């Protein structure tokens with residue numbers, strides 16, 4: 001069987017690495033990179049360290065408005081799918097690369113398979129929410145990471161081809177945790193000690209593109225008594241410069257370039273607490289037993305909040321300050337996202353295409 005996998009953004013390289021390792025044991029895989037992320041530290045670094053083969057094709061689409069970016073990907077992917085004639089096209093998550101591949105595939109022969117199906121924030125202002133809903137409604141095979149994701153789909157009338165497969169990011173973290181411990185030198189490089197720093201990321205459009213929200217987040221982080229390590233997404237750096245917040249942030253925070261996956265897993269594993277607006281980071285913190293403060297009003301990963309490991313604080317500076325100082329590790333942790341073998345389950349289910 002031939003699978004054409006589409007990736008384009010940082011979290012997709014990490015998820016696809018976990019699944020590709022399984023897929024390539026028994027299927028042919030063609031890996032197409034849309035080029036949505038292109039900086040060395042947003043793209044190449046993951047191919048180098050996760051042992052994924054270089055993409056067979058990079059469409060080189062780059063950054064643009066949502067419509068222009070998605071349209072260019074759509075045309076490029078349609079060509080690739082027509083040329084490769086795969087049995088299935090495999091897409092991940094909720095980015096514009098996901099949506100472009102979903103639209104292209106849904107009007108062609110191959111089956112569309114969606115990893116991370118059924119997630120909902122129920123916030124239609126998020127571009128990712130639109131991407132998720134449209135992709136799920138176009139998909140033939142839907143790999144849901146949790147029971148709730150299956151239920152979310154059912155509530156929208158999507159029941160055919162739906163499988164509770166577990167979360168591939170759990171597989172990814174299990175693969176990386178000990179490797180990171182053995183190989184990453186990031187703690188020493190930054191001069192931070194286990195349990196004594198906060199690890200933060202911010203990149204969600206609603207936070208970066210609103211100066212008030214970005215200022216509230218940066219102020220609250222700067223006020224924490226612990227060292228705050230912030231590997232900054234290029235989007236966030238651009239906005240900080242535009243709003244005149246960059247110099248102050250460099251002074252008060254340990255502002256660094258984005259780091260590779262093993263370094264980031266290592267930083268999450270040893271942080272006292274994680275503060276983020278990322279989807280993936282909320283979950284990874286949970287898998288790594290690190291409490292998380294989520295700087296959003298809602299989350300698709302509600303199970304982490306219900307279990308007491310994640311606190312939603314929006315971009316309210318006082319709420320962020322408070323949550324950072326009170327975050328604790330609950331005594332128990334449920335396993336709502338499977339047991340870390342989602343990649344094998346997905347590969348088995350792809351056999352049925």
Ligand code: UD1
Pocket residue numbers: 009010011036037038039042063064094095096097127128203205233234235238279
């Ligand atoms: C995208 C996804 C988001 C995901 C995130 C992962 C969409 C709508 N959003 O957001 O769901 O959480 O990726 O990180 O698909 N840029 C660079 N270099 C790069 C990539 C981006 O400088 O390699 C800058 C550009 O100025 C660009 C901006 O970042 O305009 C935003 O990039 P884009 O890919 O449009 O969205 P993300 O914010 O990365």
Ligand code: UDP
Pocket residue numbers: 010011014201203231232257258259260261262264265277278279280281284
């Ligand atoms: N990540 C990384 N280096 C960083 C920041 C994040 O490797 O400097 C990884 C992180 O471990 C997670 C993924 O990137 O696996 C999350 O991506 P991001 O926050 O960009 O996107 P989201 O998950 O919100 O879509």
